[in-house]
Amino acid sequence: MKTTTTPILIVGAGPTGLMMAAQLSRFGVEYIIIDKKKGATIESKALGVQSRTLEIYQQMGIATKAIEQGYPAKAVSFMAKGKKIQEIPLMNIGEGLSPFPYMLILEQSKNETLLEEFLTQQGKSVQWNTELVSFEQSEEKVNAIIQRANGEQEEIVSEWIIAADGASSPIRHQLNIPFEGSTNKQVFWVADLEVEWELSYENLCVCVNRNTFNAFFPMEGERRYRVIGTILTKDQSSPVEITFEKLQEDLAQNLDIPATFSNPAWISTYRVHHRCVDNFRHNRCFLMGDAAHIHSPAGAQGMNTGLQDAYNLAWKLALVCKKQLKPQILDSYNEERLPFAQKLVHTTDRVFENIVSTNPIIRFIRLNIALPLAKYIMSTNTMRTFAYKTVSQIGLTYNGLSLGDTGNSSFGFARSFPQVGDRFPYFILFDEIKQLTYTSFELIQGSSFHFLLFEQEGEDGTLSISVTEYIKALHSKQLFKIHRIPFSTKNEVVYRQLNIETSSIFLIRPDAYIAYKSDDISMVNIEQYLQEILGVC
Numbered sequence: 001m002k003t004t005t006t007p008i009l010i011v012g013a014g015p016t017g018l019m020m021a022a023q024l025s026r027f028g029v030e031y032i033i034i035d036k037k038k039g040a041t042i043e044s045k046a047l048g049v050q051s052r053t054l055e056i057y058q059q060m061g062i063a064t065k066a067i068e069q070g071y072p073a074k075a076v077s078f079m080a081k082g083k084k085i086q087e088i089p090l091m092n093i094g095e096g097l098s099p100f101p102y103m104l105i106l107e108q109s110k111n112e113t114l115l116e117e118f119l120t121q122q123g124k125s126v127q128w129n130t131e132l133v134s135f136e137q138s139e140e141k142v143n144a145i146i147q148r149a150n151g152e153q154e155e156i157v158s159e160w161i162i163a164a165d166g167a168s169s170p171i172r173h174q175l176n177i178p179f180e181g182s183t184n185k186q187v188f189w190v191a192d193l194e195v196e197w198e199l200s201y202e203n204l205c206v207c208v209n210r211n212t213f214n215a216f217f218p219m220e221g222e223r224r225y226r227v228i229g230t231i232l233t234k235d236q237s238s239p240v241e242i243t244f245e246k247l248q249e250d251l252a253q254n255l256d257i258p259a260t261f262s263n264p265a266w267i268s269t270y271r272v273h274h275r276c277v278d279n280f281r282h283n284r285c286f287l288m289g290d291a292a293h294i295h296s297p298a299g300a301q302g303m304n305t306g307l308q309d310a311y312n313l314a315w316k317l318a319l320v321c322k323k324q325l326k327p328q329i330l331d332s333y334n335e336e337r338l339p340f341a342q343k344l345v346h347t348t349d350r351v352f353e354n355i356v357s358t359n360p361i362i363r364f365i366r367l368n369i370a371l372p373l374a375k376y377i378m379s380t381n382t383m384r385t386f387a388y389k390t391v392s393q394i395g396l397t398y399n400g401l402s403l404g405d406t407g408n409s410s411f412g413f414a415r416s417f418p419q420v421g422d423r424f425p426y427f428i429l430f431d432e433i434k435q436l437t438y439t440s441f442e443l444i445q446g447s448s449f450h451f452l453l454f455e456q457e458g459e460d461g462t463l464s465i466s467v468t469e470y471i472k473a474l475h476s477k478q479l480f481k482i483h484r485i486p487f488s489t490k491n492e493v494v495y496r497q498l499n500i501e502t503s504s505i506f507l508i509r510p511d512a513y514i515a516y517k518s519d520d521i522s523m524v525n526i527e528q529y530l531q532e533i534l535g536v537c
């Protein structure tokens with residue numbers, strides 16, 4: 001049997017596996033990615049691309065292409081019993097918080113194609129028609145058996161294996177990892193079709209009805225929508241099929257809005273499960289995406305969360321493979337991603353239950369209390385910002401976890417200022433020397449850590465940081481970029497936003513999270529963080 005050796009074997013080339021491969025390519029680390037399918041998904045599946053994902057795409061240089069192929073969601077209309085209860089504008093809902101202050105509607109199939117094209121540009125490709133048959137792991141390595149379309153089997157020996165193999169993950173099954181949670185009684189149907197009605201063709205439309213709910217997502221093409229609805233089932237194990245005729249009947253009975261439907265391009269059903277593993281790491285195997293957590297599509301979080309699992313692990317694993325960081329950092333993957341996944345599964349489960357429940361009391365609350373209350377809540381700026389930060393995933397924090405708990409930070413920030421473990425905020429800076437403006441995200445492009453040295457004027461008018469020694473020491477490690485940001489009166493808004501009063505240092509991780517910050521510019525504290533917490537080799 002032919003044997004191939006590689007540092008990392010990625011099983012599954014859905015959005016999650018493709019993102020893992022793309023990120024490893026950015027760090028110049030070798031890997032093999034396999035998928036039993038013939039090629040990338042052709043079905044539209046997930047539709048919503050959140051701001052945080054677009055920020056990652058920007059770092060990869062594919063955000064512009066994504067935006068050209070999709071369109072920002074303009075507004076969402078909530079309808080109950082056929083009447084519009086409220087309309088929330090979404091277009092610039094996160095203005096000033098992200099370079100992409102909206103949700104982009106871009107089908108999963110197009111996201112997968114973009115990621116696959118990125119791999120091609122890096123000289124890499126997915127091995128399609130190639131199935132993982134079995135694998136074993138020991139303290140030192142992973143031995144996997146794969147099978148090609150012609151039935152030939154080969155062995156792949158790797159240091160690590162990535163389970164990005166979807167909701168029914170064969171790897172999770174082989175490792176007997178529990179996937180605790182529940183399966184909903186309602187089955188989702190999903191259809192891409194043409195809708196004729198009097199409502200705006202630009203808005204997302206959520207219709208809460210007496211018995212169920214329907215959501216309409218505008219798609220490319222005239223009057224085309226992705227429509228979703230639910231069917232109640234008694235038997236949770238057998239598959240449920242739905243025809244276009246049955247779907248029309250269902251909408252006619254429940255929608256309460258005059259509409260006709262035609263030209264279905266894709267109709268599918270899927271069961272909504274709410275399940276999560278109890279650990280994202282099993283020795284040399286890392287689980288991610290649907291293999292690790294599944295939930296309802298409420299909030300368009302599924303695909304985005306898988307992409308960000310991959311983004312979180314990739315830099316850590318790449319730098320361990322390159323022997324620049326010690327393997328201890330790999331434990332932070334589970335520590336950072338598991339609580340988020342558990343919370344997401346729990347929240348989407350509750351939201352979904354309330355949306356589809358047939359219980360008369362919940363139905364009454366849904367129609368008469370929840371929607372009007374939501375209208376009132378969403379009319380305040382604070383609540384809109386909170387909702388945007390949550391759904392767009394830019395508000396996700398790893399604060400207080402092992403990589404973000406230095407004990408040395410002397411800022412004592414109130415929560416309104418960015419903390420260690422938070423995503424580095426988006427802002428615009430002015431460069432006094434070059435006389436130009438640039439964004440915080442342009443500053444931290446690339447695949448290294450970034451030291452940002454904000455220099456403030458001392459009482460005697462001189463800059464108070466001398467960084468020459470740091471630069472010499474850190475540049476030799478080729479892992480850090482250093483940016484001196486001299487004092488400018490034009491940046492005072494930024495200083496206020498970051499709560500900077502004296503010269504201060506920030507260390508930003510390759511995934512744009514704040515690793516360390518302090519206004520005590522002491523090499524001792526920084527070195528301690530790099531050695532003891534980050535594990536720099």
Ligand SMILES: Cc1cc2nc3c(=O)[nH]c(=O)nc-3n(C[C@H](O)[C@H](O)[C@H](O)COP(=O)(O)OP(=O)(O)OC[C@H]3O[C@@H](n4cnc5c(N)ncnc54)[C@H](O)[C@@H]3O)c2cc1C
Nearest residue numbers: 012014015016035036045046131132165166289290302303
């Ligand atoms: C009909 C439908 C509609 C959806 N709508 C939404 C939505 O509106 N919003 C949303 O956020 N999410 C939605 N989702 C969920 C979303 O599609 C998933 O969250 C997303 O695909 C997860 O990506 P993944 O890469 O983790 O897994 P997957 O996309 O499932 O990819 C796993 C890959 O692993 C491969 N694989 C499995 N076993 C093996 C093996 N033994 N060897 C080799 N390869 C293997 C599979 O072929 C597959 O390509 C929808 C899903 C479906 C099915």
